[in-house]
Amino acid sequence: MARIGVLIEEKGGEIKKTHLGALTAARQDAVNEVYALLFGDHAEACREVLQRYGAEKIVAIKTPEPNPASFPEARAGALGLAMDAFRLDALLGVADQSGKDMLARVASLKGAPLVLDCLEIDFSSGIVKKSHFSGRTTATLRLNGRPWILGIRPNIAPEIVHPRKAEILTYKAPIQVSKRLVIREIKQGEAGGPDVSEAEIIISGGHPLGSAENFTILRDCAVVLGAAVGASRAAVDAGFAAHAMQVGQTGKTVSPRLYIACGISGSVQHFAGMKTSKIIVAINNDADAPIFGKCDYGLFGDLFEVVPALTRALGPVRSK
Ligand SMILES: Cc1cc2nc3c(=O)[nH]c(=O)nc-3n(C[C@H](O)[C@H](O)[C@H](O)COP(=O)(O)OP(=O)(O)OC[C@H]3O[C@@H](n4cnc5c(N)ncnc54)[C@H](O)[C@@H]3O)c2cc1C
Structure with a gap:
């Protein structure tokens, strides 16, 4: 059994279904212990849905800065420390635009192997299949050492209900918030209509x-x-x-x-x-x-x- 942290992104307590699919991929037929990792104050609001999809622990990560979304370096540092604190074997996120950014930062901080755009992950053997060379080939990789930082291709893993009773834990990350990189504003794309990355x-x-x-x-x-x-x-x-x-x-x-x-x-x-x-x-x-x-x-x-x-x-x- 491995302990897998799943990076969950939520907005006002709402979680995209691609992230619930990541919980399913992490659980792997209930073999693994799944930690849902999220920033901010919505752990309680998200509890019901996270435990329905198999999270056993919900970790609310706190940073000294009240709005960690504006400080990607602080978020990555806090995630890396949370991985140590909970002795996680792997961090799994969704390889969408924000996931790719965050997972790469965490991998770099920890000197850990990073595999993005995963199509299949076997946590017991460390064998991962990923889309390669713009999808021309599928690469099969074997990961050595731990922890691993993995980004699953959006929507590749279906979300499957697997009810659990989840405990909420708070982790106060002892980090200094670097202000070298500050996100001041996020502008909504003008596409209108449903987001293609979520659509059926x-x-x-x-x-x-x-x-x-x-x-x-x-x-x-x-x-x-x-x-x-x-x-x-x-x-x-x-x-x-x-x-x-x-x-x-x-x-x-x-x-x-x-x-x-x-x-x-x-x-x-x-x-x-x-x-x-x-x-x-x-x-x-x-x-x-x-x-x-x-x-x-x-x-x-x-x-x-x-x-x-x-x-x-x-x-x-x-x-x-
Ligand atoms: C580094 C790099 C990254 C790239 N990233 C992307 C990317 O993320 N996404 C992407 O899409 N492309 C990307 N491209 C561009 C890609 O190579 C193609 O140029 C692009 O996808 C072509 O777009 P298109 O099919 O709309 O246009 P076209 O190549 O012009 O093809 C139009 C097609 O429509 C058909 N057609 C014409 N009129 C009609 C009609 N009335 N009814 C039905 N069919 C018609 C034509 O027969 C043709 O097959 C990238 C290129 C590079 C070099």
Whole structure:
């Protein structure tokens, strides 16, 4: 049995389901002892959901600074000390944008091995599978020594209920808050609508959409499907979509149940961000587009005709 700390991010007591999936991945058929690690004052508010997904200990980490979110170095230092205090064998987080930043800081402070974008983790053998070289390959790594710092690919682990009775512990980290790096403001992305990294269904558009206004075609379909709207980098670079919507190597990593790529060529960099989608549907007017070699279902046609037709056809089905 290993003791696994899971870095939980919450907002006002709300926890994203990708983090609950990380708890499931850490628990590994109830073999491991799972510590949910969170900053701030919402441990009690989060207790019910964390223990439902298998946390046995909930550690509320306190730093001398009342707002640790503004001080990434202090957060990383506090996490590293909490790992020592609770003799954790590994720290597992979600490899999203904020998780990657924090996990890398902790690994550097502890001189510990860091593996991000994990697809499978076996804590007993230390064997980890991860997406490699923009998703072109899957690497199988064996980790030696402990502790390990691991970031699981968002949405790759389903959240599975495994009720426990969780104890809340408070850990006051004896750290000096360095003010070398201070986050003064976080601006909400202008994407609007659901976040692609959390969505179960995503409809994404590429450069051929041609304008921000034309993304309305996808938004209308997204409403019918209950989907989030994503974009390729070419669409984002052209100013047709917000960066928060970008899927791929330099955008967000997604693993929805259904990914619909509309006018997206299927570049390796785009594929890197969505290849773990359960079902991929491509709509493209070039029969030789690379995406047709990587999808489960291909629709050969003009997206400006196919997507509105899909919206019209699915509307009545959904309303039933
Ligand atoms: C370091 C690096 C990082 C990158 N990171 C990312 C990333 O994170 N995400 C990302 O997406 N890209 C990324 N890219 C860019 C990537 O290489 C591609 O250039 C980009 O994904 C192409 O976008 P696209 O498919 O929208 O456009 P295009 O390459 O222009 O392809 C458009 C596709 O739509 C089809 N089409 C045209 N008109 C229609 C129509 N009316 N109906 C249906 N189909 C139509 C075409 O046949 C074509 O297949 C990165 C590149 C580099 C070098």
